[in-house]
Amino acid sequence: MPINVTIDADELRALRAIREEHDALQSERDGLRSALRLVTAERDLAEERLRAYRRELFGAKSEARASDQPGLFNEAEVLGANATPAQEDTPETRIAAHTRKKRGHRKPLDPNLPREVVRHELPEAERFCNHDGHALVEIGVETSEQLDVIPEQLRVIQHQRVKYACPCCDLGIKVTPAPLRIIPRGLLTESALAWVASGKYQFGMPIYRQAVLLRRFGGDISSNTLAASMVRVGLATQPVINLMRDALLDADVIYCDETTFQVLKEDGRKPQTKSYLWSQMTGSGTPIRCFAYTAGRGAKLADKLFAGIRKGAVLMTDGYEPYNGIAQQYQLVHLGCWAHARRYLVKAEDNVPKAARSPDLLATRFIKLIGKLFAAEARSETWPAERRQRLRRRYSARVLDAIETLMLEQLPGVVPQSLLGKALTYLHGQWPKLIRYVENGNWPISNNPCENSIRPFVVARKSFLFADTVAGAHASANLYSLVESAKANGIDPYRYLTWLFQRLPLAKTADDYDALLPWKLPANLR
Numbered sequence: 001m002p003i004n005v006t007i008d009a010d011e012l013r014a015l016r017a018i019r020e021e022h023d024a025l026q027s028e029r030d031g032l033r034s035a036l037r038l039v040t041a042e043r044d045l046a047e048e049r050l051r052a053y054r055r056e057l058f059g060a061k062s063e064a065r066a067s068d069q070p071g072l073f074n075e076a077e078v079l080g081a082n083a084t085p086a087q088e089d090t091p092e093t094r095i096a097a098h099t100r101k102k103r104g105h106r107k108p109l110d111p112n113l114p115r116e117v118v119r120h121e122l123p124e125a126e127r128f129c130n131h132d133g134h135a136l137v138e139i140g141v142e143t144s145e146q147l148d149v150i151p152e153q154l155r156v157i158q159h160q161r162v163k164y165a166c167p168c169c170d171l172g173i174k175v176t177p178a179p180l181r182i183i184p185r186g187l188l189t190e191s192a193l194a195w196v197a198s199g200k201y202q203f204g205m206p207i208y209r210q211a212v213l214l215r216r217f218g219g220d221i222s223s224n225t226l227a228a229s230m231v232r233v234g235l236a237t238q239p240v241i242n243l244m245r246d247a248l249l250d251a252d253v254i255y256c257d258e259t260t261f262q263v264l265k266e267d268g269r270k271p272q273t274k275s276y277l278w279s280q281m282t283g284s285g286t287p288i289r290c291f292a293y294t295a296g297r298g299a300k301l302a303d304k305l306f307a308g309i310r311k312g313a314v315l316m317t318d319g320y321e322p323y324n325g326i327a328q329q330y331q332l333v334h335l336g337c338w339a340h341a342r343r344y345l346v347k348a349e350d351n352v353p354k355a356a357r358s359p360d361l362l363a364t365r366f367i368k369l370i371g372k373l374f375a376a377e378a379r380s381e382t383w384p385a386e387r388r389q390r391l392r393r394r395y396s397a398r399v400l401d402a403i404e405t406l407m408l409e410q411l412p413g414v415v416p417q418s419l420l421g422k423a424l425t426y427l428h429g430q431w432p433k434l435i436r437y438v439e440n441g442n443w444p445i446s447n448n449p450c451e452n453s454i455r456p457f458v459v460a461r462k463s464f465l466f467a468d469t470v471a472g473a474h475a476s477a478n479l480y481s482l483v484e485s486a487k488a489n490g491i492d493p494y495r496y497l498t499w500l501f502q503r504l505p506l507a508k509t510a511d512d513y514d515a516l517l518p519w520k521l522p523a524n525l526r
Helices: 009-058 075-082 190-201 208-218 223-236 240-248 299-304 322-329 339-349 362-379 384-413 419-434 448-464 470-488 493-506 510-514
Strands: 253-260 261-265 277-282 289-294 314-316 333-335 467-469
Touching: 190 208, 190 223, 190 448, 190 470, 190 493, 208 223, 223 470, 240 277, 240 470, 240 510, 253 448, 261 470, 277 448, 277 470, 289 299, 289 448, 289 470, 299 322, 314 322, 314 362, 322 333, 333 419, 339 362, 339 419, 339 467, 362 384, 384 419, 419 510, 448 470, 467 470
Parallel strands: 253 314, 261 467, 314 333
Antiparallel strands: 253 277, 277 289
16 A cells, blocks of 8 residues: 655755755765866876976987887888889889998098108117117108198288379379278278188187187287178178079978077167077079078068069978968968977977886877888988889878878877877878878978078077177078078088178179079189
8 A cells, every 4th residue: 555655844845955955065076076177187287397398408309219210111112012003113122231330440531631741760879670789771651640730820911002193293193993892991801701700600609709719819809890790791792692582482392490589789679579580491403591580470571581482382381370371372382391290299208207108108109100201201312203202102191191090089089288289289280281292202291401401590599699780680691591502502601701702892783693692603612
């Protein structure tokens, strides 16, 4: 039989109060769990950032990994052996035997260097045989060589301009005109200017150190005089720089990168404000390196560097957003840099404690796959473009498919603010540009060559720290362009700058300036 239970109003109100209190406690507990998860995630991110800062300060800067070495790359050979297309399409590769240089042998000194012979002979009293007392006769010499350095020698070039006069009157006086100089009435000769310029822009020696060095040899020249001379000669080379930029913008492949460059005295800007030095270089044709200074990093400033670029050219950059607008505006083929994509993943892997690392670590898996892409490029570096294109189509495309699959699988499950989350977000955002290089065997996989071209400036910046004026920044950009372009063409920058500074005052027409481009230096002067 059913049991009837009667609950009065007071009991009902008590039960409702208990229910409401239970629901409130449940809600509070859920809130505390959510807060705990949030605090835990924030703690993990803070610890990750702390480890990243510590590694940035004290850790190794190299991004190299053992698995990235080209010697471990063998998938291309396996793929080539199993492929069955026409024979002319099958890439043929041969692995050279491993050799190791024998230690203990010094590199011989340059035979073209002048040599001074110093003979070392025994004293007369020791030139006899200890066995039978007979006099010793010379049968040969044992030769060893040392490299000697003669410090720089300073001299003064005294120009005497002969004056002529008429013996019959006082109106016929003539003076031999002064030769044209890159700096009118300048204190330094063209070769001395080239010595200072190569010291700073090739070897990274600040001007004040060069002034100290000159004093050791008797040249008491102030650092202000040297700095002002560099500004004047740097700005005087602008016509040659303009022609270099025109030639660069006409290339099929162009790299671009930028780095900070502080200028102290700039109208409307504080000395601490960041300015930038841009690096552009050719990826095909004549090696050209062009540097340019801008007061900022915005799209309008970057756009001026590409005015006149050839439609349809290939542009290789990192993921900086203004490059996308430039590529769209000038209808360029925009390539993404795999070195930058890999760099974010390396940071994520390095931030994991060594005890927790394993081959199954997600960042490590990505790095190994990207390493295969670079290994394929290293193996095919000397191949013709058509053969490299076949390798990319058959092998690299498969590796890219594996990277994309892994990326799409793991991207939803990572914390966006973590190092790994930032790496995968960057990879996903740049993906269409990153995979585009496989379409042509002449297109590069990374922006590393441009980073290498800008590295001398970055290293030297640690010494001279900043430019004093905007004119000095533009002059430095011009001289870096000349020095790095000369190096890229296998030319000694000092010889080229001496030759340029001597002939630049004589140039009048566009053809005259065109003949002064770095790669047009006569062969007998290189």
